[in-house]
Each structure stands twice: as C-alpha cells, then as structure tokens.
Amino acid sequence: MWQEILVFFIVLAAALFVGKRFWNSFKGLRTGDKAACGCDCSKCSEGGASMSDCCSPSADRRTR
Amino acid sequence: MTEKFVLALAGNPNAGKTTLFNALTGARQHVGNWPGVTVEKKEGTLRHLGREVRVVDLPGTYSLTAYSIEEIIARNFIVDQAPDVVIDVVDASNLERNLYLAVQLMEMGARMVMALNMIDVARGRHIEIDEKKLSALLGLPVIPTNGKKRVGIEELLDTAVEHGQAPNGEPQRRVTYGVEVEEELAKIEQRLKQSVAGMGNLSTRWLAVKLLEGDSEISKKVEALTGSNGLFQQVEKSRDHLTSIFGDPPEIILTDARYGFVSGAIKQSVRVESTDRVHLSEMIDRVLTHRVMGPVVLLLVLYSVYLFTFQGSEPLANYLQTFFKWLGGVTADALPEGLFRSLLVSGIIDGVGGVLGFTPLIAFMFLAIAVLEDTGYMARIAFMLDRVLRGFGLHGASMLALMVAGGMAGGCAVPGIMATRTMKEPKERLATILVTPLMNCGAKLPVYALLIGAFFPDHKVRVMFILTLISWALVLLAGKVIRSTVLSGPAAPFVLELPPYRLPTLRGLLIHTWERTWLFIKKAGTVLLAVSIVLWAMMSFPSLPAEKVKPFEDKEVALTKALLADPAAADVFKSEKDLEDFEKFSKETDAGQSKTLSNQNPQFLALATALSELKKNATPKQSVSGSMAAAAEAYSRYSAEKSDLEAEKQSERLKNTIGGRIGVAMETVFKPIGFDWRTNVALLGGFAAKEVIVATLGTAYSLGEVDPEKSESLSEKLSKDPEWNPLMAFTLLLFVMLYNPCIATLVTIRRESGSWRWVVFAMLYTTLLAYFVALVVHSAGTLLRVGV
Numbered sequence: 001m002w003q004e005i006l007v008f009f010i011v012l013a014a015a016l017f018v019g020k021r022f023w024n025s026f027k028g029l030r031t032g033d034k035a036a037c038g039c040d041c042s043k044c045s046e047g048g049a050s051m052s053d054c055c056s057p058s059a060d061r062r063t064r
Numbered sequence: 065m066t067e068k069f070v071l072a073l074a075g076n077p078n079a080g081k082t083t084l085f086n087a088l089t090g091a092r093q094h095v096g097n098w099p100g101v102t103v104e105k106k107e108g109t110l111r112h113l114g115r116e117v118r119v120v121d122l123p124g125t126y127s128l129t130a131y132s133i134e135e136i137i138a139r140n141f142i143v144d145q146a147p148d149v150v151i152d153v154v155d156a157s158n159l160e161r162n163l164y165l166a167v168q169l170m171e172m173g174a175r176m177v178m179a180l181n182m183i184d185v186a187r188g189r190h191i192e193i194d195e196k197k198l199s200a201l202l203g204l205p206v207i208p209t210n211g212k213k214r215v216g217i218e219e220l221l222d223t224a225v226e227h228g229q230a231p232n233g234e235p236q237r238r239v240t241y242g243v244e245v246e247e248e249l250a251k252i253e254q255r256l257k258q259s260v261a262g263m264g265n266l267s268t269r270w271l272a273v274k275l276l277e278g279d280s281e282i283s284k285k286v287e288a289l290t291g292s293n294g295l296f297q298q299v300e301k302s303r304d305h306l307t308s309i310f311g312d313p314p315e316i317i318l319t320d321a322r323y324g325f326v327s328g329a330i331k332q333s334v335r336v337e338s339t340d341r342v343h344l345s346e347m348i349d350r351v352l353t354h355r356v357m358g359p360v361v362l363l364l365v366l367y368s369v370y371l372f373t374f375q376g377s378e379p380l381a382n383y384l385q386t387f388f389k390w391l392g393g394v395t396a397d398a399l400p401e402g403l404f405r406s407l408l409v410s411g412i413i414d415g416v417g418g419v420l421g422f423t424p425l426i427a428f429m430f431l432a433i434a435v436l437e438d439t440g441y442m443a444r445i446a447f448m449l450d451r452v453l454r455g456f457g458l459h460g461a462s463m464l465a466l467m468v469a470g471g472m473a474g475g476c477a478v479p480g481i482m483a484t485r486t487m488k489e490p491k492e493r494l495a496t497i498l499v500t501p502l503m504n505c506g507a508k509l510p511v512y513a514l515l516i517g518a519f520f521p522d523h524k525v526r527v528m529f530i531l532t533l534i535s536w537a538l539v540l541l542a543g544k545v546i547r548s549t550v551l552s553g554p555a556a557p558f559v560l561e562l563p564p565y566r567l568p569t570l571r572g573l574l575i576h577t578w579e580r581t582w583l584f585i586k587k588a589g590t591v592l593l594a595v596s597i598v599l600w601a602m603m604s605f606p607s608l609p610a611e612k613v614k615p616f617e618d619k620e621v622a623l624t625k626a627l628l629a630d631p632a633a634a635d636v637f638k639s640e641k642d643l644e645d646f647e648k649f650s651k652e653t654d655a656g657q658s659k660t661l662s663n664q665n666p667q668f669l670a671l672a673t674a675l676s677e678l679k680k681n682a683t684p685k686q687s688v689s690g691s692m693a694a695a696a697e698a699y700s701r702y703s704a705e706k707s708d709l710e711a712e713k714q715s716e717r718l719k720n721t722i723g724g725r726i727g728v729a730m731e732t733v734f735k736p737i738g739f740d741w742r743t744n745v746a747l748l749g750g751f752a753a754k755e756v757i758v759a760t761l762g763t764a765y766s767l768g769e770v771d772p773e774k775s776e777s778l779s780e781k782l783s784k785d786p787e788w789n790p791l792m793a794f795t796l797l798l799f800v801m802l803y804n805p806c807i808a809t810l811v812t813i814r815r816e817s818g819s820w821r822w823v824v825f826a827m828l829y830t831t832l833l834a835y836f837v838a839l840v841v842h843s844a845g846t847l848l849r850v851g852v
Contacts, residue, residue: 003403003404004403007404010407011597011598011600011601013594014593014594014597014598014601015598015601017590017594018594018595018752021594022752022807025811026811
C-alpha cells in the first residue's frame with residue numbers, strides 16, 4: 001500500500017513539474033519585453049534568460 | 065540617497081565589449097529586451113568610489129546611422145537617457161574601423177572615455193599606440209585595457225566616474241568637414257536654434273549633421289518638435305548645394321571626412337613596426353579559407369572531431385553505462401517487487417541513466433567544439449559556407465544560426481534561432497528560423513550515440529560524419545524550397561567578420577566544456593527525470609485486467625504440468641515444490657550464493673551440471689548420466705517456453721497501458737517505416753526534449769524485461785532484439801534528425817516569427833520531411849536487403 005501512495009505522489013510531482021516548465025515557456029511569449037529563452041538551460045525558470053545563457057557562449061560573441 | 069551613475073558601453077561587435085561588461089559587473093547583471101524590439105539588453109551594477117554605478121551594455125554597432133535597429137537603439141539611449149559617461153570600447157588591433165564609431169559618438173556631444181581594448185593583441189602585432197597622443201587628438205581620455213585579464217579596469221572606472229562628473233557640453237575635438245560643408249551646417253544650426261525649443265540633451269551641431277545626412281529618424285523627431293517648414297527647406301537647399309559641388313550626396317562627403325579624421329589621428333598616434341608583414345591570421349586564412357583547400361580541411365576537421373569524440377569518450381562511457389547497469393541490478397535486488405521498485409529501476413535508472421551514460425561523449429564533443437570556437441576557426445567555417453548558402457537562398461548570417469544550432473553537432477536550436485536577430489531581411493530571417501531545427505543539436509546526440517553504438521559499432525565515426533553531411537544537405541534543400549516558394553525575396557548584403565585567430569587557454573576550454581556538460585547533466589536530472597517518470601506511469605498503468613492475465617496463467621500451469629508429467633524429468637521433479645526449489649537453487653547458484661539445499665538434493669547439482677553442459681553444446685561428462693541429460697533437455701525446453709510466455713505477457717501488459725495504446729495506435733502510420741509501438745512512444749516523448757527518446761526506450765525495454773535483476777544496457781537490449789536491425793536503426797536516426805522540433809524550439813519560433821502559423825508550418829514540414837526520408841530509406845533498404 002505504501003508503495004502505491006509513494007509512487008502516486010512522485011508521479012504527481014513529476015507531472016506538475018513538467019506542466020510548470022511548459023507553462024513557463026508559453027508564458028514567456030506573452031511578456032514581450034523579456035527574453036525568456038524557452039529552452040532547458042539554467043536560466044529558463046527565472047524567465048529572464050537570453051541566448052547567451054543557452055548552450056553556446058560564443059553565440060553571444062558572434063552576434064555582438 | 066546617492067543618485068545612480070549611468071555608464072553606457074558602446075563599441076563595434078567583437079571589440080570585447082561583453083568581456084569588459086562582464087569584468088565590470090560580474091554576477092550582478094540583468095538581461096532583458098530593449099522595449100518594443102527583440103534586441104537583447106544587458107544591464108549591471110557595481111559600486112565604485114562610494115557611488116552606485118549602473119552599467120548598460122549597448123548593442124554592438126559599426127556606426128550610428130539609422131540603418132539597423134541596433135544602431136537606432138544605441139543612439140536613442142545616448143540621446144534620450146543621457147548617460148553620465150559613454151565608454152567606447154575600441155579594438156586596439158583594428159583602430160581604423162573602430163574609431164569611426166568613436167568619432168560619431170564624439171559628435172553627439174556625449175561625455176566619452178575610450179577603452180583601448182585588446183591592447184595585448186595590438187602589441188602582439190607590433191602595433192604601438194601612443195594613447196596620450198591619441199587622447200590629446202580626440203580630446204577625451206584613452207585608457208588601455210585587456211578585458212580578459214582585467215587589466216586597466218580600475219583605471220577605466222576611475223577615469224569614467226571622474227570624467228562623467230565634468231559639465232556637459234560640446235566635445236573638445238570635432239571633425240571639420242571642409243569650408244563648404246561647414247557653411248551649410250552653420251546655416252542649419254542657426255535655423256535649429258531659432259525653431260527648436262526643449263531639445264534638452266541634444267547637440268545642435270549633431271542634429272545639423274544628421275539632418276544634412278538625411279537621417280530619417282532624426283528628421284522625424286525634429287519635425288515633431290518644430291512643425292516648421294523653414295528648417296527643412298534649408299536642409300534641402302544645403303543638400304542640393306553640396307551635391308552639386310561634390311557630385312556626391314552629403315552623407316558620402318561626411319563619411320569620407322570622418323575617415324579622413326580617423327586616418328589622421330592614427331597616423332599621428334599609431335606606429336606599426338613592419339607594414340608589409342602579413343600577420344599570422346592572414347597567413348593561416350590563405351590555406352583555411354582557400355576555395356579548394358578550405359572545404360577539404362573542413363571535412364578533415366569535422367571527421368577528426370567525431371573521431372576524437374567517439375574514441376576519446378569510449379572508456380569513460382562504457383564505465384558509466386556499466387555503473388548504471390550495476391545500480392539497476394543492485395536496486396532490483398534490494399527492494400521488494402512492486403511499483404516503487406519498477407519506478408526506480410525502469411523509470412529512473414534505466415530511463416535517465418540511459419541518457420546520463422552518454423555524458424562523456426557529450427563532454428568530448430563540447431570540448432572539440434570549444435576548441436574550434438575559441439581559436440576562431442568556427443568563423444572561418446561560416447565564411448566558407450557563406451558561398452554555398454547563397455546558392456540556396458540562405459545567407460552568411462544564416463551560418464551563425466546554423467552553426468550555433470548544431471552545424472557540427474552538439475548545439476541548440478533555441479540560441480540558433482535567436483541568433484537570426486542579426487539578419488535584416490525578414491524573409492531570409494524567417495527561412496533561416498525554419499531550417500535551423502534540422503541541425504544536429506546536442507539533445508539528439510544521445511539518440512545517435514545509442515543507435516550508432518548498438519548497430520554500427522565498427523563505423524561510429526563514419527556514420528556520425530554521414531549524418532552531419534545529410535543534415536546539411538537537407539538544410540540547404542529545405543532552404544532552397546522555402547526561399548523559392550513561401551518566402552521568396554531578395555538577399556540582403558552582409559559582412560561576415562573574421563576575428564583574428566587566438567590560442568585558446570586550457571582554463572577557458574575546460575570552463576566552456578564544463579558549462580555545457582553541466583547543463584546537459586542538469587537537464588537530465590530535472591526535465592528528463594520528470595518526463596521519464598510521467599512516461600513510466602503512462603507505460604505502467606492501467607495494468608492488465610484479470611481476464612487477460614488468466615490465459616497466461618493457464619498456459620503456465622499447463623507448461624508446469626507437462627514438465628512434471630514428462631518421464632525424463634520425473635526423477636528430479638516429483639512435485640511443483642521440487643520445481644520451485646530448483647528454480648530458487650538455480651538463481652542462487654547463478655548469483656554465487658549456493659546454499660546447503662544442494663547437499664539435501666544431489667540431483668539438483670547433477671541437473672545444474674547437465675544444463676550447463678547443454679548450454680555449451682558439449683558432450684555430457686561421464687559423471688552425467690543419460691537420464692540426467694534427458695531431464696536437462698526437458699527442463700531447458702520448459703524454461704525457454706516459460707520465458708517466451710512471460711515476455712509475451714509483459715508485451716501484452718505494456719500494450720494495454722496508456723503509453724502502449726498510443727504507441728500501438730500510431731503503428732498504423734509508422735509501420736511502413738518499421739517503427740514499433742515502443743519507438744512511437746519514444747518519438748512522442750521526444751516532443752518534450754529529444755533526449756527523452758533514449759530515456760523512453762530505456763524504460764520501455766526495462767518494463768518489458770522478463771528478469772529485471774539480470775540487467776543489460778539499452779544498447780545490448782536493442783542489438784539483441786530481433787525487431788531491430790541496422791536498417792531500422794538508420795531509419796530512426798534520420799527520422800529523429802528531422803522530425804518535429806522540441807517544444808522549446810517551437811516556443812522560440814513563435815516568439816521570433818511573431819506568428820503561430822509558422823510554428824504549425826515548422827511542425828508539419830519537418831515531420832513530413834522526416835517521414836518521407838525515412839520511408840525512402842526503409843523501403844530502399846528492405847528492397848535491396850541492406851542492413852536487414
């Protein structure tokens with residue numbers, strides 16, 4: 001019985017986490033003046049991420 | 065409360081502005097967008113000499129005309145916000161081009177300090193700059209700096225704060241445009257002073273120069289303030305007059321004069337030791353960007369990157385995968401059978417562990433790419449491929465986006481799409497956004513590594529190389545089609561900079577590699593973990609109903625009865641309990657934990673020996689009797705049939721779950737390209753993130769295991785599965801490369817294109833392209849019996 005309860009809460013937490021992550025990505029579309037990157041890089045959940053926070057440091061160098 | 069001191073950083077792209085900004089502000093930065101546009105805005109704060117200083121990093125620009133959004137933003141900030149001081153970051157090794165912007169900033173009347181950056185590079189090229197002389201010529205402080213090594217930063221800040229407190233006014237030095245032009249400027253300035261009130265921070269001379277140049281932005285601003293036609297009539301008259309004298313419009317005359325001023329300043333303050341010496345970067349570029357040698361070298365470099373990645377990472381990757389196998393086995397042993405054990409082993413260890421096992425490969429790939437980026441070779445790749453891209457309706461600027469997205473594998477489509485912001489022509493930009501997801505991003509790498517490792521173990525580098533070439537070929541084809549149909553239009557001119565070659569520092573390489581690898585690990589531990597758990601739940605519930613379980617139980621009972629009734633096995637197994645005891649004994653023996661049971665039943669030991677001989681296909685030892693050999697054969701048949709029955713039951717159970725039902729429903733569409741329900745569910749999971757494909761396959765195969773305590777790596781499971789073969793693996797590789805972008809990419813497409821229409825288009829065309837390519841490859845392979 002304890003296994004079922006534990007698993008239920010773990011799955012629920014995971015589903016909420018995934019939902020929140022996707023919601024944040026779409027929310028960034030509506031706040032037009034924020035450069036939320038929408039990818040899964042470190043700053044995404046903070047909503048203030050930019051290209052240079054994602055994946056390729058030199059992308060920032062090349063486009064400035 | 066002390067008022068904040070505002071310091072703006074201006075400068076050409078690649079002058080080291082960002083490095084300087086980071087050195088000034090450290091972690092106290094905030095990133096956003098300039099209002100109303102998609103250009104990035106960076107701000108930071110620092111405390112210096114008791115004052116709170118706000119540092120604003122303006123977009124990199126070559127000049128301050130109204131041509132591009134970046135130039136307008138930089139200019140408007142200086143005009144409207146009137147920062148206390150503007151630091152013009154100048155590349156000391158490229159003074160002539162950089163001073164053009166400096167001259168324009170001086171004309172605006174901004175309080176300026178010049179940071180003569182990359183001074184070490186200039187000295188390395190034997191360029192000696194007399195900064196005191198230059199300062200005197202320009203009439204503003206000039207401070208030599210090295211942003212990377214933090215040289216001159218304190219002095220720069222001291223000077224900026226001191227200079228910023230000086231009273232505002234006309235610049236000490238200004239460009240003189242010659243008698244005729246100066247006369248016309250004087251007339252325009254006169255009119256400005258008469259008709260314009262409340263221009264505040266704006267220098268009338270600068271306004272006059274801009275009006276004479278025909279700057280549309282400034283004209284609109286002034287017109288809104290004056291409302292009088294007298295001023296603009298004078299401007300028109302002056303322009304006509306100068307054009308008739310010089311034969312060129314005033315903006316060209318003014319530009320020439322500025323460059324003349326710059327040349328003059330350089331001649332007097334800069335000395336180059338040997339003017340006819342071709343410096344090292346140019347020498348290297350003669351080979352690396354040669355029309356014939358360049359592409360050959362590029363292909364060799366690409367091959368070497370993959371060779372380094374696969375061979376270098378192999379020992380570590382094997383070790384890590386073995387670790388996860390062991391962890392799965394130990395966890396299965398330690399926990400009682402049930403949902404929690406299944407979640408932990410199948411959902412988490414086999415799911416996320418399957419992805420994390422490829423971390424060494426990812427790290428090696430990122431290291432190789434960091435070397436190419438930090439040396440400056442990546443810019444050469446962009447330069448060489450620019451010629452090719454233009455033939456397909458794309459652009460030199462597209463190169464940046466495509467390389468960032470994964471031109472050499474390991475990038476990310478999100479910053480790649482955002483890099484298109486530098487593209488001026490909207491249709492070219494949109495076309496680039498739409499083809500960028502076809503590149504081999506870092507998220508696809510674990511999928512490639514899994515399938516290439518399992519089905520092409522002796523040709524890993526070659527297959528990866530081929531995949532990269534195919535990816536590029538399809539990008540070009542897609543670009544050509546899109547630019548010829550839905551987004552046809554002219555190509556905009558574009559200058560692609562070639563920064564000088566630099567020797568990367570080991571520390572820099574390791575930091576870049578670690579940053580990206582850490583992001584990969586973090587993603588696995590967060591998003592992938594959560595998605596894996598959700599997918600595990602989808603593949604575990606609902607369980608098989610009782611009426612569907614009964615036939616399997618009945619069959620198992622029938623098998624047991626058949627064995628007990630078999631005369632060959634009658635001596636050993638007299639009852640079901642004997643059978644259970646022997647199965648327990650076998651497991652213990654396999655695990656090296658043989659107990660005293662064998663002493664109580666010597667027949668078990670004899671049967672185990674006979675089974676072992678049977679497995680080896682050896683002739684039975686003399687100690688094994690004929691009847692024991694027959695019993696071993698009977699038990700072996702029973703064991704195999706029971707195993708098959710269990711596998712069938714697991715398969716039915718999985719297909720009955722939510723995930724299984726979705727996967728089976730998708731088989732109608734995907735069967736022609738050879739994908740079974742597990743692959744379909746994995747591809748669905750790839751919508752969240754491409755790495756999820758590996759995690760989902762790991763979970764699906766783990767849940768379908770007959771003996772979860774005997775764990776193998778996912779590669780081993782796939783290579784042993786009769787439903788999989790090299791053709792199927794290659795088809796899946798191509799499909800994963802091309803199909804529907806992940807949700808993060810789709811969100812970015814929406815934001816950068818401004819329309820959901822293009823998101824839907826991207827989803828449809830990529831999935832259809834993937835399906836078509838997979839169908840062609842799978843059909844051809846099946847017909848020609850290649851890889852089956």
